[in-house]
Amino acid sequence: xxxxxxxxxxxxxxxxxxxxxxxxxxxxxxxxxxxxxxxxxxxxxxxxxxxxxxxxxxxxxxxxxxxxxxxxxxxxxxxxxxxxxxxxxxxxxxxxxxxxxxxxxxxxxxxxxxxxxxxxxxxxxxxxxxxxxxxxxxxxxxxxxxxxxxxxxxxxxxxxxxxxxxx
Amino acid sequence: xxxxxxxxxxxxxxxxxxxxxxxxxxxxxxxxxxxxxxxxxxxxxxxxxxxxxxxxxxxxxxxxxxxxxxxxxxxxxxxxxxxxxxxxxxxxxxxxxxxxxxxxxxxxxxxxxxxxxxxxxxxxxxxxxxxxxxxxxxxxxxxxxxxxxxxxxxxxxxxxxxxxxxx
Amino acid sequence: xxxxxxxxxxxxxxxxxxxxxxxxxxxxxxxxxxxxxxxxxxxxxxxxxxxxxxxxxxxxxxxxxxxxxxxxxxxxxxxxxxxxxxxxxxxxxxxxxxxxxxxxxxxxxxxxxxxxxxxxxxxxxxxxxxxxxxxxxxxxxxxxxxxxxxxxxxxxxxxxxxxxxxx
Numbered sequence: 001x002x003x004x005x006x007x008x009x010x011x012x013x014x015x016x017x018x019x020x021x022x023x024x025x026x027x028x029x030x031x032x033x034x035x036x037x038x039x040x041x042x043x044x045x046x047x048x049x050x051x052x053x054x055x056x057x058x059x060x061x062x063x064x065x066x067x068x069x070x071x072x073x074x075x076x077x078x079x080x081x082x083x084x085x086x087x088x089x090x091x092x093x094x095x096x097x098x099x100x101x102x103x104x105x106x107x108x109x110x111x112x113x114x115x116x117x118x119x120x121x122x123x124x125x126x127x128x129x130x131x132x133x134x135x136x137x138x139x140x141x142x143x144x145x146x147x148x149x150x151x152x153x154x155x156x157x158x159x160x161x162x163x164x165x166x167x
Numbered sequence: 168x169x170x171x172x173x174x175x176x177x178x179x180x181x182x183x184x185x186x187x188x189x190x191x192x193x194x195x196x197x198x199x200x201x202x203x204x205x206x207x208x209x210x211x212x213x214x215x216x217x218x219x220x221x222x223x224x225x226x227x228x229x230x231x232x233x234x235x236x237x238x239x240x241x242x243x244x245x246x247x248x249x250x251x252x253x254x255x256x257x258x259x260x261x262x263x264x265x266x267x268x269x270x271x272x273x274x275x276x277x278x279x280x281x282x283x284x285x286x287x288x289x290x291x292x293x294x295x296x297x298x299x300x301x302x303x304x305x306x307x308x309x310x311x312x313x314x315x316x317x318x319x320x321x322x323x324x325x326x327x328x329x330x331x332x333x334x
Numbered sequence: 335x336x337x338x339x340x341x342x343x344x345x346x347x348x349x350x351x352x353x354x355x356x357x358x359x360x361x362x363x364x365x366x367x368x369x370x371x372x373x374x375x376x377x378x379x380x381x382x383x384x385x386x387x388x389x390x391x392x393x394x395x396x397x398x399x400x401x402x403x404x405x406x407x408x409x410x411x412x413x414x415x416x417x418x419x420x421x422x423x424x425x426x427x428x429x430x431x432x433x434x435x436x437x438x439x440x441x442x443x444x445x446x447x448x449x450x451x452x453x454x455x456x457x458x459x460x461x462x463x464x465x466x467x468x469x470x471x472x473x474x475x476x477x478x479x480x481x482x483x484x485x486x487x488x489x490x491x492x493x494x495x496x497x498x499x500x501x
Binding site for chain 2: 089090091092093094096097100118121123141143144147148149151152154
């Protein structure tokens with residue numbers, strides 16, 4: 001499994017703040033035995049975010065593209081809007097499950113505006129910006145990402161559950 | 168209550184696979200004392216799905232239109248996108264409740280991309296493709312469908328709860 | 335905190351029914367120590383709803399704009415559609431949390447079609463129309479509204495949690 005990680009942060013993009021969330025996500029992905037094939041840091045600019053995500057999907061550089069940052073209420077938080085422009089098919093259940101999971105930890109979980117969806121054969125998932133919240137949200141969806149990608153890539157399913165889940 | 172059931176499946180449309188989900192849903196609907204007035208099987212083609220749904224609503228052939236299949240991650244799964252094009256007003260709470268219910272059974276529940284919404288006086292609800300998952304999801308929303316249709320059709324409410332729920 | 339409250343109801347707009355939900359919400363807001371700076375009652379007309387919400391946001395007359403009514407299944411219930419036209423960035427977690435909370439009280443909770451989102455520096459939240467359901471839904475999001483507005487207005491955070499939550 002090839003995973004790409006995009007950190008969205010004005011301050012990290014300007015080199016004023018170390019990107020802690022990207023490396024934290026990478027550690028989690030690699031602990032799963034997966035490979036991080038792309039990483040990038042961009043400012044909170046809708047077009048910059050959209051362009052990176054589209055390139056990763058269109059050039060098939062990863063099966064899953066994770067973003068961290070820009071999903072909140074600050075005026076420059078536009079990662080969900082940029083992601084909406086990139087995806088062709090939305091997968092709302094992933095975002096709902098991540099929010100429901102974080103709501104169990106803190107009521108602030110309901111403030112995450114993240115979305116998830118599919119562009120071509122790549123699944124894009126928005127995660128929060130703090131290292132802790134990003135990792136918690138990834139943990140929520142991690143158990144289903146392999147199956148999601150198998151369906152998306154039309155790979156044979158281990159337990160013969162393909163027909164059931166694809167529908 | 169008149170219910171229409173649309174099975175979305177390439178293989179069933181080609182006659183290569185028996186449609187098990189449509190009949191399973193019909194049994195559940197009839198056990199409720201409701202009438203299945205329309206059934207159809209179409210391929211995973213956005214325009215074909217949209218056209219059937221629109222005709223059922225525009226010709227008022229049912230109060231509720233259920234779909235089964237095409238809500239997953241496979242490349243040809245486009246039932247939610249076709250449904251979005253058919254509906255005029257979204258009813259996200261139904262889809263959220265079905266996913267939350269199926270998440271309690273399996274983490275794969277978060278992969279359902281189904282939507283629900285209203286076109287004219289008909290409620291459209293996307294259900295998963297497997298017979299079991301389709302029936303479980305229908306069971307989740309079944310208790311509120313009668314009330315939803317009463318509001319949609321401006322029928323008097325049994326318990327005088329109209330004002331409360333319509334608002 | 336300045337809060338605006340919009341009651342959406344044909345009958346209240348015609349003076350045929352007393353608006354009970356608006357005052358009930360006002361009492362809850364004031365009990366929190368916040369100020370209600372705007373109130374209005376409009377009919378279930380998409381353009382009328384949209385126009386009031388946009389004016390309140392564009393003239394910065396409130397930090398939070400609450401609506402009550404028009405989120406259900408009746409043919410004239412169009413508050414979510416009007417709100418979608420007003421907002422620039424959606425905040426789906428607030429609507430999901432309100433529905434999940436009301437589902438714990440009644441299965442009819444899944445019929446609320448309310449949305450939440452941001453226009454400029456104002457957060458708009460759709461609440462149901464009945465006084466009881468409107469107040470219950472407001473109670474669900476009340477604990478996070480102050481923090482949401484702090485982020486939206488780029489105000490310093492009390493507990494230094496700004497960086498964590500803004501992302």
